[in-house]
Each structure stands twice: as structure tokens, then as C-alpha cells.
Amino acid sequence: MRKLAGHFKDWYSRGTTTFEGPDALTTERYNSRDAEPRWQKYWSDNHCFEAVEDTSRPKYYVLEMFPYPSGRIHMGHVRNYAMGDVIARFKRACGFNVLHPMGWDAFGMPAENAAIERGVHPKTWTYENIAAMRGQLKSMGLSLDWSREIATCDPSYYRHEQAMFIDFMNAGLVERKVSLVNWDPVDQTVLANEQVIDGKGWRSGAIVEKRELAQWFLKITDYSEDLLKALDRLEKWPEKVRLMQRNWIGRSEGMRFSFVLEDAGGRELPGKLTVYTTRHDTIFGASFCAISVDHELSTEYSAHDEKLAAFRREVSALGTSEETIERAEKKGHALGIYARHPFKPGVKLPVYTANFVLIGYGEGAIFGCPAHDQRDIEFARKYGLPVIPVVAPQGVDAAAFEVGDEAYLDKDGSDARLINSDFLNGMSVADAKEEIATRMEAMGIGERKVNFRLRDWGVSRQRYWGCPVPVIHCPSCKIVTVPKSQLPVTLPEDVTFDKPGNPLAHHPTWKNVKCPQCGGDATRETDTFDTFIDSSWYYARFCSPKADVPVDAEAARYWMPVDQYIGGVEHAILHLLYSRFFARAMGKTDHMHWDEPFASLFTQGMVVHETFKTPSGDWVFPADAVQTDGQWFHAKTNEPLTIGGIEKMSKSKRNVVDPESIIAGYGADTARWFMLSDSPPERDIEWTEAGAEGAWRFTQRLWRIVNDASACGRDGSIAEFGPVAMELRRVAHRTLAAVTDDLSSLRFNRAIARVHELSNALGAALAAGSPAPDLSFVIREAADILVLVFAPMMPHLAEECWVKLGHRQPVVETPWPTPISALITDDEVTIAVQVNGKRRDEIKLPKGLAKDQVEIAVMKLEGIKRALEGKSVMKFIVVPDRIVNIVSGG
């Protein structure tokens, strides 16, 4: 029987045994439980990682996305922080003045959920979690500057957020407007999208309603163009993230224009219907108009149309999530009014309220051209509306061209031409757009308009555990900001969660205040900020975490921008976009002058794990899964288990592995090593017990190799190295060069493969026994290199090894070595020789040999002669020092 987690107890009981071989060479096992706390204390006592501004040295700011204090760290954190730590330690060794801070994204809903479910105060819950997680992170041996630790729920942090919000208000970056929220009518509370499940509130089960609420917005759309354009400059960001942000901002060039409306009898109605489109070229294919259920016309008509009102209720029960809205079947309800086609006299388009038209985009109204839009055609087929193709590939017969259930979308650069479109016939899409725009502008019914998909950032949350909005509502003075001298507006602590809704809204002494302007009775704003605000500037606060302004200018000038930012792809859009905006807003209000906070971004993959299920479908913790004869069983109930998919570690699927027990058992170095090995960092990594054990065995192997090497002499007077010694030297220096390169480009998995290679070469040299003085010297040199190159990944083991090798300074104070260039270059290269693209032989040649010389040598090869037998050489391709390809025929 093999038990998954927990069996490292075995090794620990073995951990103190010594090996007493006949040759009296005794090596104690490396004991991480002893070494790791010891070195952590050393680093801490000597303030090794506390950053101090020093303009005489180049700085390097490495930051991992700070964690939400959920209570325990998970493997995703281990992976994230291990990566950041490798970079921090590597850059440090390379001579940079490194800033590597840590903090807590400490406001948010889970704290309130804990309060509701278990009666713990959110503050107590949060700070206890922080304490627990701080301890766990410290046990990882991260080179963090803990003296700069911040928590966003601390008034010393959020007071600056409040001050900046007031400055943003004064700078015109804040707006108060009405927007839609998910309302739970039973719990009397606003729900997050994730709390709406199948249109129902997660706790109450009540049908969710959409409700209009006055909310605070930050005007991120003021920067739409700039946020888009500046993406081009972010060359060290992954292209996919830049693309996602581009699409999110969604700049489009189109037209806004108005239809004249008429009733069923053909009588013109007052008011016009304004739509936005990017496909004005398809106007002759229009067969209906559709407006959002939240459009003012929908509201107006539903007053005396009960069916329409019912339809709107149905749609609003879907909630506010764009995903659910767009996934829903396309449905609509005819208003009974019509839009007059601007170019087709007498043609009228029925106006529908439709569930797929979004109020937040464009005008909340569209014209539908089913032939060339997938959503429109689904709608048209459902309601029997005409489908008129108006764009077709060039040369296609207009009369015969038909569109089925799939819209015809002309691709960029296609040669599509307009058909069935009167004066547009024969034009390209671009020309047709131009023509329509010109005509509509001349007719005075519309204008060209650049539109963005990006919406303003709604920052109001009707919740307790967040930063209070520093505003007071006064019946006479209206909205008054809290004077800066009275900041911070702190959260009251005497709150309970037994009543539905926001505790701030029914806290009389906190809520009721005097107006700072007129002194009359007034009330505090009871909304708190979106926690994305907290995380939109924490990177800047780390520069001067104790300053009495949000950001100390001098410190920011030195440390900003973040040179390397690391976190999950799930933040590719919102957090990163909000941070980019916030930096600009802070620039406008003179708090910081650095528009792009993250010079280089790396998005790491998730940690995934096998899942286990019982016959009744319950998820089982991997720790409870036991394998006997290839079949898995539950350790306690003995039920047979089936292996589910390999999925992101999550509590609900119970496929979590607790880092604390892994670190306690195998040690932090092993956990770090495994998280960095095998998978490339941007890809998902699967946690496997076998892999962790492999990593653990490798730490022991390194320890053994270093111990054996430390017994070798280090005679510095070697005049000449023999071939065996030279070969090991080459391997060592090549490894050093390769690891330097791999770490610089964050390819940790490759660096680890190279460390394995060097340890294999060293192991082989040591296994041969009694090395001659030249080899002995090289073994010591190679061992030093080995330790220094794995040090960023396994810092505790490295320190321990370094002492063993007789060094007096710790690794942490030892500079990164430089490879000897003569040892990493070769004067001979092995070249593959292909015939018609297939490898037939290979040849060793001096580097840089001329093409005709290569040809002569290659034609003598047996394999080539054989392959070319009876054939003529048509072409001879030589890629210098890489490959030869002979094209033959006949």
C-alpha cells in the first residue's frame, strides 16, 4: 500500500541516521528541518533582504502579486513566490540593489462571509489569517523585505487611498452615476456575479433582480486611447496579455445615427432611435432594430405592455454578468413600433427589445443585419425576419448568393464586394462604409464615432469589509468630501452581521455625522471601495510604506517601475488595467509620475492535481487516497475511487495539497525546486507525489555530491588540465552560462535541467574515485559553481553546502560567477547532413568552414553516398555550423 501525502514521516525518522560504509566515509543526510530555520534566522538577524535606497547601485524591483489572506497559503502561492524569489536572489547576486516586498490584499468578501457564517469579526479573521500565512511564507525561505509589509485593511494604508480619491474627485476623475446591480430581494443585499447561480441568490435562493443604484465611478474611459496606445510600449509583457487588453478596451470606428420611428399605422412618432454600428456598410441588409431591455424605450413601453414587462423581468433575472447574458438564447419582444430605413423609402424595420443588446455599449441599440452577424441571424431565424445578403465574395452572383444559419463574415483583407445595396453595389466594405458615412453626415442623421468597449470603473460596494468612501451626503450641501485633516475615515468595529445588508448602513453613530461644510445633520457614504482599488497602487506604496503621503516622490523615483511583476493570468485584464489607469490618475494628481507601473510582466500557470471521487460522486482529498494493486481506495472507508480529471487545485474538488505539510516534511527547498522544475513556468504544473519525492531525492543527491567533492584537494598550482578534467570544466562553465541565461529569461525548468546535467557529470567524476590533482581541482571548482547556480532555487541547501565547501561568506553575500568564455566555445561543430530534408549522416567539422569545403567533406560521407546513389544533386544548401541539406532528384 502506498499512501499519498504524509508518508514523508518515514524519511524523517531516517533523517538522522548515518551511513557507515566500509570505507569509513560517513555522510549525514541533509536535514532541512534543522538547516532551514537556521538559515532563515541568519538572513533575518543580519537584515539581508531589507532594501535601502542607494543611488550608487542599479536597482531591481521584483514583485509577486500579493495574496489575499484566506488563511493558508496554497501551492499556487508557493509557485508564484518561488519564482519571484529566484529572480530576487539571482539579481541580488548579480549586483543589483533588490526590492522584494510582501503585503496583504486584505479587504474582501470572504472575511464577511466568515463573519456571517461563523460569527468571527472580519478584522479578527483577517489578521489571524495574515499571521498564519506570514509564518508559512517565512518557512519558504523567501528573500523578502518584511520591514515593508503592508495590509490594505490597515487604516495607515487606506487613509492614503481616501486622500487620493478626494484628489481624483477634484481632478474630475470621479463620477457618480446610476448603474445596475444584482439585487437579492430576500437578503436585501447586492450580489456579486459569482453569488448569482442560475439567476438565484446563492444564500437565499431568491430570484435575482436587477436594480438601479447610484454608484461611484472612476473615469478610466478618459484614458481609453492612452491605455490602448501605451500597450505598444510594453514590450516585456506577454503578447497575449497585451492582446487581451486591446480587445478589452475594444476601440472601434463606426457610426452613430438615428432612425425615424413610426407606429404600426405608419404615423411618425416623436423621438428618434439612435444606434451605434461598425457595419454601416450593411445598412441595406438591415431587417430589424433591437434595443436593450434597459433602454429607455423599453422602460417606457413596458409601462403599458405586461408581456414586455414580464420579458424584461425574465431577462433581468439573468443578472448583470456579460457571460450569462451572451450565452442565453437570443430572445426578443416586439415593441410594435418601426424604424424607417434611411435609404429604402417605404421599408420599415420592426423594433424589438432583445436580451443580447447590452445597455453599456454604444447606444444600447442596434440595427440587425442577419446575413452578416451571427447573433442577428440567430435572432432573425427565430422570429422569421428577412435575411438579405449585402456582402459577398467578389465574382459571386448576387442573385444566387444565400446565407444559411451561419452569418457571412468577410475577413480582413478579403476581396468581398457589396451586393443588393443600390448605390453601394460593387464597392469594397471599406469604400461602402466611407460612402454611407459621408451620405449620413450630409443628411444630418448621424456621424462617425470612435467607440470603446471599455466602461467606467464602478468602485462602489455595498459591503462592510472595504475602504470607506470618504464622502458625506448633506441635504443642503449635497456631496461633501471629508476634510483631509479628518482622514482616515475608519471602519467602525462594533458591527454585527445578523441583519441583511451592509452593517455600515445601519450603524447610527458611525453613519450620522455633521456636514463639514454647513454643520447640519448629514450622513456618511456607506459604500466601500472595490478591492481592486487597494491593489491598484500597492506596488507604489512599497517604495515608501511608512511615508505620510501615499508615495514618497524620492523613493518612487528610485524604485519605480516594478522591473519584474509575476502573477496569474487570471489578472491579465482587470487588475493590470486598473493599475495602469491608477498610475495615470496618480500622475494627474501629482502623487507619482510613472504611467506604466510594470516594466516586465510574467504570468505563471496554475498548479493542478488529480481528483478523486467516490462511487457516490463525492470528492476525496488526495491524502485519503490509497493505491493497492493499481486500484485506488479511500483510506478510511475503503470505498473504491475513480480518478477524475487533472484540475486546478480547489477546495471544492478537494484536490489540494497543503504546502505547510509539504514544507514540514520535505523542506522548503524541495517544494520550491519541484514547483520550478518540469513544467515551463507559464504553463500549468501538476503536483504529483512522485515528482515531489524526486525533488527531495535530488536535494539529498546534491548534498552527497558536495560532501564528496569537499573531500577533494584544491591545489591551485595546476599548470595543465588533462582531458577528463577539461571536459568537466567545460560542463561546469557551460552549465553556468546556460543557467545564467535561463534565469535571466525566467526559464526555470531549463535551468533545473542544466543543474541536473552538471550534477550528473560531477557524480560521474567522483564515482571514478581517487581523482588526480587536476581533476580534483576541477571537481572543487565545479562543485562551487553547482552550489551557486542552484542557490536561487534552493537557498538553504546552498548555504549549507557552501559552508561544507569551506567558504566563509554565506552564499547570499557571494556574487554570481562569470563563466570563462574560452571554455564555453567550441572550435568544432557536429553538423547534420540531410538529403531531401531527411537526416542521412552527420559530420564533425571545424567551425566556420567555407561552403565549398563543407561540400567536399560531406560528399565523402558513406551515408550520403548511399542516399544519393543513382541520383543527381540539384541544390546544395549549407547553413553555416548548423546543417546541410542536399536536394536531389532523378
Place this chain on the structure above:
RNA sequence: GCGGGCGUGGCGUAAUGGUAGCCGCAACGGACUUAAAAUCCGUUGGGAGAAAUCCCGUGAGGGUUCGAGUCCCUCCGCCCGCACCA
């Protein structure tokens, strides 16, 4: 639905458009041991062959190229984001 990504041996993976499979895991064989563990050495994509060697092979199909895992198109599968989760 829209947007983005990924897909290579039994498994995790490596490979500036240039010898597909470095390195690791697992498995198997061997050494050491009374034995086991640990450790060390070796083998390991599929097929044919005594061997030399040959054929096939990077999710499927097509294309560009002297040459494609890599670039382009279509399809399939899986994953991430979608504005109040963080």
C-alpha cells in the same frame, strides 16, 4: 456567446524555421545487501531487421518552404477571462 491560450514517448517536458524527444518521473534489468530501504550503473517513442540500416511518428486535415513541433488556413479536444471572486 465573445476574447485569449494550450495540445510532442507510459507521464512532466526539451528543441534561434535546421539531427524531434535534452533533463526528470515511472518502468524494467544489473551492482551492493542476509534482506529491504537508500545508493550506483544500464535500457526504455512505434514498427521491420542478426546487424548495418530503413520506415512511421509532435491532436486531425490541408498549405508555405530546400527543410515545419515551430509559420498560415480549417477542424477537434482541453484550459483561462468576461467588468461586484481575488
